[in-house]
Amino acid sequence: MRKEIPLKGRSWSELEPEMETMTAGDIDWRHGRSPMYVFYTTDEVYDVARNAYMKYFTENGLGNAKAFIGIGQMEREVIEMGLSLFNAPENATGSMTTGGTESLLLAIKSCRDWTRANRPSVVKPNIVAPMSTHPAFDKAADLMDLEIRRVPLRPDHRADAKAMDAAIDDQTMMIVGAAPCFPHGVIDPIEELSEVAVKRDLWLHVDACVGGYISPFAKRLGYDIPVFDFSLPGVRSISADLHKFGHCPKPASTVFYRDTSYHDFQKFDHAEWSGGRMITQTYVGTRPGGAIAAAWAVMNNLGIEGYEEIASRMLKMAHQYKDDINAIDGLKVVGDPHITIVAYESVDPAVDIAQVAESMRSKGWLIGMSRLPVAIITMMSLLHEPVRAEYIADLKDSVDSVRATGNKAAGSSVNTNYS
Ligand SMILES: Cc1ncc(COP(=O)(O)O)c(C=O)c1O
16 A cells, blocks of 8 residues: 555654664665765765754755855865866866765756857767766766767776767767766876867866765875876866765765866746746755755865875775685786776686675675676775775685685676666
């Protein structure tokens, strides 16, 4: 029978245990069992984020210009901190959004509308992107009737700038690179893509949704992080998620533009209806004031030093995982991941990676998978630090048992869903 709103309400003391029962079977993310979705940092950061979020839980980012001036100021400061981090020029600007997908939708909408205004010969716009580009681009294409041209990667799983150059035509409005891409955790050669963008006078968007708020700190620590920000002249927009490695609560992301004139095309402005004129900078209307306040608080709580300390621990952990995985006979890390996304595949025909995934699932680990190549992916946060030995032991055991029971790859189906 379909559930109805109960006639009589119940108190929190009754509801809380019922909700706990409902979620009891959910993935045990607190003990590192989830390969993505959750990014826990430290108890201190968690407390700061929760306190700030709950303090401004009721405020609405939609009213930042008129009603919640203080939340509006926090939002502007979050944007400015991001612009500084990405070496943006003086006239650059940006917006806070509800996530990577919204940031990408907005960058693409701004580019489309800028293209309409400045390149009228583009009537059927396309975006040239590496094969590893996040499906949020396809969502944007679906919404805005655009074409996405996915271009095969180089053998090191990074974007192939030459092949992308060759895929561009007179209807191309944007080219894309990731820093890093989701499936392999590698940063595309943005410097080369920037040269293509400058040569062709095209809009280059850098999808730094995952890596934006960790890569600059890893670079400062001496890790080999390719340049991907506004210091490259071809980069016109960057998306970077606060709710991933910015260590801020969901929903929070940022999108930045080299010049305010690009950002102007992001705005939605409508007066032709019964209500008053509606102007919004982003796609959504109501936005959680708590998420804006929490982002401001976390960034100020951590500071550069805090972000560096976390990046140091995370990168060290990721390198240990990579070494441990490569040391398991039959497994190999895909490419050379730059931050903490690690994908690994089987290099032994007797070891079906899909069966290894099944075995890991039966041991309580949620498993994310990629298709090209078929590999297991983990996007690690500090939650994965204390469980490394356990994970690696279970992985080794899974590989051994799959090898021992023979390769049944023909019958196995690879579940690559991560929705
Ligand atoms: C590279 C990349 N871009 C965009 C996104 C979309 O972000 P969100 O899930 O916050 O919308 C993701 C999500 O993992 C991602 O990895």
